[in-house]
Amino acid sequence: MSMATEPVIAIDGDDLVARLLYFENRVAFARLLLPVEAKEAMEIVDMEDSDSGSKGSSGDLKGADLNETPVERTQRLQSRLHLLITAATMVIQSYQDQAEQLLKEYALAEPAMPYIPIIGGIFACKMVYDLTQFVSSTHFKCYSSLSKLQRTEWNNRAMSTVHAIFITVMSLYLVFWSDLYSDDQLAGPVTFKSSPLSTFVLGVSVGYFLTDIAMIFWFYPDLGGLEYVVHHLLSIVSLAYAMLTGEAQLYTYMVLISETTTPGINLRWYLDIAGMKRSRAYIINGVGIFFSWLVARIILFMYLFYHIYFHYDQVRQIQTLGVFLVTVVPLVLGVMNLMWFAKIFNGLKKTLAKRQ
Numbered sequence: 001m002s003m004a005t006e007p008v009i010a011i012d013g014d015d016l017v018a019r020l021l022y023f024e025n026r027v028a029f030a031r032l033l034l035p036v037e038a039k040e041a042m043e044i045v046d047m048e049d050s051d052s053g054s055k056g057s058s059g060d061l062k063g064a065d066l067n068e069t070p071v072e073r074t075q076r077l078q079s080r081l082h083l084l085i086t087a088a089t090m091v092i093q094s095y096q097d098q099a100e101q102l103l104k105e106y107a108l109a110e111p112a113m114p115y116i117p118i119i120g121g122i123f124a125c126k127m128v129y130d131l132t133q134f135v136s137s138t139h140f141k142c143y144s145s146l147s148k149l150q151r152t153e154w155n156n157r158a159m160s161t162v163h164a165i166f167i168t169v170m171s172l173y174l175v176f177w178s179d180l181y182s183d184d185q186l187a188g189p190v191t192f193k194s195s196p197l198s199t200f201v202l203g204v205s206v207g208y209f210l211t212d213i214a215m216i217f218w219f220y221p222d223l224g225g226l227e228y229v230v231h232h233l234l235s236i237v238s239l240a241y242a243m244l245t246g247e248a249q250l251y252t253y254m255v256l257i258s259e260t261t262t263p264g265i266n267l268r269w270y271l272d273i274a275g276m277k278r279s280r281a282y283i284i285n286g287v288g289i290f291f292s293w294l295v296a297r298i299i300l301f302m303y304l305f306y307h308i309y310f311h312y313d314q315v316r317q318i319q320t321l322g323v324f325l326v327t328v329v330p331l332v333l334g335v336m337n338l339m340w341f342a343k344i345f346n347g348l349k350k351t352l353a354k355r356q
Helices: 013-033 035-044 070-107 116-139 148-177 196-218 226-245 249-273 280-310 320-355
Strands: none
Touching (some): 013 035, 116 196, 148 196, 148 249, 226 320, 249 320, 280 320
């Protein structure tokens, strides 16, 4: 890469020095953790690969060269800053590409792809369940006084909380922050867009729902009634379809964002079982559930139906089962959400009335 053809970064003075030091440290850190990738990147951008550096190294940032004018010095530092930014970006991209390739070759390789994330999700549920049992028995006095069934539900709710946090974060990232499901027409219909990461995450979630519904059946109806069975069965079918076919993953993740309400629901149960039903925390929790449910399970579903309507020409291109799952399952879950929301609203009114 020629210095003369590099774009000039419009920054100078102390800001230039500070920014240059920052990227010098980033590249040095990359050379420590990823030496091969860093060396390749520095060779591509034609940068010296030595700790002592050259005239433009970080050790000479504040030094003075009598043969160099201030303008020349600024241009030299700007040029090096550009090289450092390019090198750091290349190292990060190289690492991401290698990680994704590793995921494709092993964790998502045929015929292991449908099974590894599911088994991993089941194993993670078991680990969280056992860890919750151990921590609760040693750090929560009320845990030992609970019945066997209550302790089971205590552990089960911790398991569902961890899954809810995980799937909410991943869903928000994939739907709103990544470019995976963008409306770029050149990349094809949005209903066919998927990635190894999105498929893997769906598999983990399938593992959770399989574990949870197995516990619901085993302890039926103590861990959940018919509505929970319907909810979980619809979720498993939709998740498995999106994972195995790569179709309609965007809408699957939109629905999964609604899991953001689960930690609040579980916290309410914990407060109740701990005898804190009249506490301020219980009131705050109820208000939080009301608004989170309104946003994640009512307003978001309205946006989901809006998106499906304006992209229905793309929805029709997937398999018949996929069209059914995209149109019917969110509708059923939406009705259930409205029914539960009415109960939440009435419960909140009663709680607030008792406080007056």
